[in-house]
Amino acid sequence: MLSPRILILGAGCTGLGAAYRLHELGHANFQVLESNSYPGGLAASFEDKKGFTWDLGGHVQFSHYDYFDDLMDRALPYAWLRHIRQSYIWLQQRFIPYPFQNNLRHLPPDDLAACINGLIQLQRNDRRQPPANFQDWILRSFGQGIADIFLLPYNFKVWAHSPTMMSHHWVGERVATVDLERVVDNVIHGRDDPAWGPNNTFQFPLRGGTGAIWKAVAGMVPNSHFQYSSTVTAIDTDRHIAHTGSGDEYSYDALISTMPLDNLASLVGDPKLIHHAAGLKFAATHVVGIGLAGQVPEHLAEKNWVYFPEGDCPFYRVTVFSNYSPNNVPDPTRCWSLMAEVSESSFKPVAQESLVQAVIQGMLSTRLIASEAEIISVWHKKLERGYPVPTLSRDEHLDSILPALEKCAIYSRGRFGAWKYEAANQDHTCMQGVELVDRLLLNTPELTVSCPAKANAGVRRVPISQSRPETVGAGAK
Secondary structure, three states: OOOOOEEEEOOOHHHHHHHHHHHHOOOOOEEEEOOOOOOOHHHOEEEOOOOOEEEOOOOOEOOOEHHHHHHHHHHOOOOEEEEEOOEEEEEOOEEEEOOHHHHHHHOOHHHHHHHHHHHHHHHHOOOOOOOOOHHHHHHHHHHHHHHHHHHHHHHHHHHOOOHHHEOOOOOHHHOOOOOHHHHHHHHHHOOOOOOOOOOOEEEEEOOOOOHHHHHHHHHOOOHHHEEOOOOEEEEEOOOOEEEEOOOOEEEOOEEEEOOOHHHHHHHHOOHHHHHHHOOOEEEEEEEEEEEEEOOOOHHHOOOOEEEOOOOOOOOOEEEOHHHHOHHHOOOOOOEEEEEEEEEEEOOEOOOHHHHHHHHHHHHHHOOOOOOHHHEEEEEEEEEEEEEEEOEOOHHHHHHHHHHHHHOOOEEEOOOOOOOOHHHOOHHHHHHHHHHHHHHHHHOOOOOOOOOHHHHOOOOEOOOOOOOOOOOOOHHHO
16 A cells, blocks of 8 residues: 555644654655644643643653654754752651652651561561552552551552552552662661652753643644644544544544543444443543742752642642743742642542632642742643553453454554553653554554553664655554
8 A cells, every 4th residue: 555544633742753753754644633722732731821831740751762862852952951850758747758668767756667667577478479459569569657658548649549449560660669778778877869760860841841842843743734623523444534523534544543542432433442441440630730929948949849648738749840940930030830730530539619729728738838928820720531540450451442443443542542551651652653653654563552661671762764665564454
């Protein structure tokens, strides 16, 4: 098939990764349909009426791929700020450096003893049986003390689902594991140990928030390939046609969908797919931005973000967003900003009419702000889908949905397209689009969506070919 028609649904990280790769390979027969009037999806940014910039959550830029790094440098040359991560946990009326288990010395004596005793008890337990769920994994990995004091309450606040409902297979590099000798040594010597993790250094755009990245990537592809404010309302899998709300029809040989997988199943209309998609769970996220007069207080001046496991506030994380870039506020000499995230589900309902005030009260209770009089701007955005929850049955559902769609030449990728939180960062989702295009046109295998653990194990370079592919290869079957 010469110059196959490729239709991309969504101009978020995945759709833009696919579009950029198609353009890079010289393949011109593609179209991107985006329901919003702008690119970026869940990585977009917004400026409020007072001139404060807000992201859709606490995004940071770090990468597992050379290809992604090169793309970022091409998109925003010389326009990045680079940071050493300074993240903390607010617990027991104090800030504790992250990761928690490496910095137990900050706890009150009784809690410190409970955490250390729990870790010691782990050495005596028989751990040959695999964990039954995420909660079981937490208890077997960190002991009862750390689980009770931090990990179990925090994870419920994030996921809005009980850890007993979740698998542990997604964890990988997402959660710092325990080195008992290191933990005890830090306590004995009174040493802070905050360096763990793949994002212990990160970068952020100088201007425009995270959304500036994806506007720039979109700008590297001819605008004729994009149709904004275009919502797909039905997909005819027999005729390979996508219908939009405005009455337009788009034919395709391969369709790359980045919309939520449950929505896609409804548009396809297959009852079996709809049934399995209904088993996929997610948490909504409320993002509340608080613009403040004055200067960042001294106790927050070096902090990037803070985790909140306790019940004295509704949010699970707050980002000191003006610390990411001074241009996130209208005048860095006169104001600063905090951005809070609150999860919601049927298991964890949120009183939306009073949420903003609850966030403000929580910021007062946790000493993030001193007075409501400092507030000069408030911004609130609800993301109906914030986190794809890795439930115990998730993989079973995905194994039924994704292959069935591919038999219809539909490839579902992205944060909610593939529904894999372990491969849902900006670099992961962008590369899902890149790798899928390479599979369709160059017959190369996908790695990120099929084996996230390998993708997260180290930096990979994707070969860049300037030759024009002429067929959809065997990899598309």
